[in-house]
Amino acid sequence: MEYIELARPELPYEINEELKVLRANLQFCGDDKKVICITSCLASEGKSTISLNLACSLREQHKNVLLIDADLRKSVLRRKVVSGKVQYGLVHYLSGQCDLESILYRVKSNNLMMIFAGAVPPNPSELLGGKRMQELLKSARDTFDYVIVDAPPLGMVVDAAMVAQYCDGAAVVVSANDVSYRAAQDVVRRLDNTKCPILGVVLNKVDRRHSGKYYGKYYGRYYGKYYGEYGE
Ligand SMILES: Nc1ncnc2c1ncn2[C@@H]1O[C@H](COP(=O)(O)OP(=O)(O)OP(=O)(O)O)[C@@H](O)[C@H]1O
Numbered sequence: 207m208e209y210i211e212l213a214r215p216e217l218p219y220e221i222n223e224e225l226k227v228l229r230a231n232l233q234f235c236g237d238d239k240k241v242i243c244i245t246s247c248l249a250s251e252g253k254s255t256i257s258l259n260l261a262c263s264l265r266e267q268h269k270n271v272l273l274i275d276a277d278l279r280k281s282v283l284r285r286k287v288v289s290g291k292v293q294y295g296l297v298h299y300l301s302g303q304c305d306l307e308s309i310l311y312r313v314k315s316n317n318l319m320m321i322f323a324g325a326v327p328p329n330p331s332e333l334l335g336g337k338r339m340q341e342l343l344k345s346a347r348d349t350f351d352y353v354i355v356d357a358p359p360l361g362m363v364v365d366a367a368m369v370a371q372y373c374d375g376a377a378v379v380v381s382a383n384d385v386s387y388r389a390a391q392d393v394v395r396r397l398d399n400t401k402c403p404i405l406g407v408v409l410n411k412v413d414r415r416h417s418g419k420y421y422g423k424y425y426g427r428y429y430g431k432y433y434g435e436y437g438e
Pocket residue numbers: 246248249250251252253254255256277280282358359410411412428429430
């Protein structure tokens with residue numbers, strides 16, 4: 207297993223606070239909800255940002271956490287590596303080119319375990335829906351307290367549904383003002399078909415300038431909010 211380091215810009219105070227709310231809500235969902243798929247309707251709603259920061263936030267509570275970059279078409283997490291070399295990723299394992307040990311990376315500063323996507327394959331949805339993916343998540347569920355799966359946008363490609371069928375729950379990231387009601391309903395329907403329960407919605411990129419409650423206070427800032435089973 208290789209050690210790496212990630213670039214993690216410090217988040218604004220209020221986003222950190224919202225991440226703690228998200229973390230707490232996830233923990234209230236029960237200890238049978240360990241493998242969590244993070245998806246959205248569209249691209250760039252904030253899935254990778256929330257996946258990474260949620261995983262780090264769980265690490266702060268000394269949870270044993272694995273973060274998997276399952277966005278095989280457009281991996282972002284790989285670009286955040288600032289030291290260490292990532293040679294193999296999920297694609298190599300799923301296509302039988304290497305064993306599980308070769309794709310596990312440990313972040314030096316906080317001991318977060320990570321699996322990067324690897325090269326872009328010609329058949330992402332087949333790989334993500336295959337037996338090896340199911341087995342990987344099954345063994346990760348036995349080893350880790352939480353497995354956070356950064357998935358592609360479900361409103362655009364079917365890949366996230368392939369992964370979601372093997373997860374214990376999903377959180378849908380919704381970028382405020384960017385997603386229509388119909389598009390969100392469509393993602394809910396697709397997740398329902400996989401039988402993966404939706405644990406909550408993260409309302410991301412909310413501009414506090416337009417919220418009467420916070421008017422002026424956080425000018426130009428954004429926050430992510432999680433509406434879980436236990437309400438706000
Ligand atoms: N709460 C936020 N406030 C401001 N900017 C944000 C917030 N969340 C994410 N971003 C920015 O939005 C962009 C897209 O974020 P990110 O890569 O996490 O989205 P994504 O859903 O994973 O995208 P993709 O579908 O391409 O994988 C990034 O530049 C990120 O820094």
